[in-house]
Amino acid sequence: MFNWKLKDVIMVCLFSVIFSFIYLGAVYLANFIATILAPLGLAPFAYEILFGVWFMAATFVPYIVQRSGVAIIAEVLSAVIEVIMGNMFGPIVILSGIIQGAGPEIIFAKDRYKNYTMKNMCLAAFAACVTSFIWGFVRGGFVKYSATMLVGMFVVRAISSIIFAGVICKIAADKLAKTGALSSYTLGNQNNMED
Template identity: 30%
Template sequence: MSTTNRSAGNPGTQPSAGTSTASSSNPARLRPGSVRASMPLTGWRTVDLLTMVFLGAAFGIAYWGWGLAYRVPSEALGSAFAPISALTYGPWLLAGVVGGLVVRRPGAAFGCEVIAALVSMLPGTAWGADTLYSGIIEGLGAELVFAIFGYRAFGLVVAMLSGALSGFLESIWELYRFGYLSTWQGSWWVVYAACFVVSGVVLAGVLGWLLTRALARAGALNAFPPGQELRESRAV
């Protein structure tokens, strides 16, 4: 069974309807983020499920660690102007972006982010069940962007938009959940949301895209579209 949208090693196989038209015989045409998952998109393979869980668990451990480490930079920024502390929140959005970029199937971004939130809760966090609620909201934000593009585009711009929407939705939730709507003036809400979006773009979108490419170069994603993109871009 092909791991992506075309059968590698069989030059006579034609791309199925709705798949990428990039040709392995012309690698210059292949763009990073242009290869879709094998059709049908809802036909999850065992390796897709296992990888989503593995990525979610790995990010969940990292989330827990960042929950301890972020306080120093966050409090330093917050002491200058409280809303800009959101510039440090982007790493918590990474799982959704990377899950979507790697697996490229409906639900991958959402599932990866929620699993990461659940795993980060296991050792105990200062936010309790709110950690899961945030994971759901952030995962929805990341997933929506991939869905808007029809699960056809997975490049840097899409990754940045995914991180941006994830951060924006989470900022709205936090403004409500932590009482900032009643204790801050309106201009502070805007700054908080904007800083969350910027952090999502840079620390989740750009960083997530770079991490996915690094994993592909290391050979960890050979069974996934990012691995195929790398192989075909190197074809001669």
């Protein structure tokens, strides 16, 4: 974690700002969807559908920077900026950022921050799903839901996580690398060699 270069700090900060806007937008979109689903008793699913969006910094940024600590730091910075911009849930989302970044951090660390295959990106996204779901019992009052509701919520969150933080982040980072914008990073060099 102490071998970061200035370019790494700048890259993490830049994408944390970008993802903070995406995260805040997802909060308002989830609230809108929750309003529509509330009469059906399915309001919690509005957040589950979009939950993977809130893990994107924890997979996308580490894939580019490929250093220890990036998943947690990118998530926490995104959360801090999101709170400053007016996230209605307040500072608790900063703690959520730590928890959401911890799952991917563990997955990337096990391969010494060298394995960013589609499978591993999706596994990292799923790990964020698991850690955040456990946090849901502590903070979100998940104990009030039936077993059927909890299974349904977990399945939807897992699918959302894999799609947004796994598949979309992998494809987006690869496409960004092909533009040459990441030529000073391993990812940019790998994509140049493939071309």
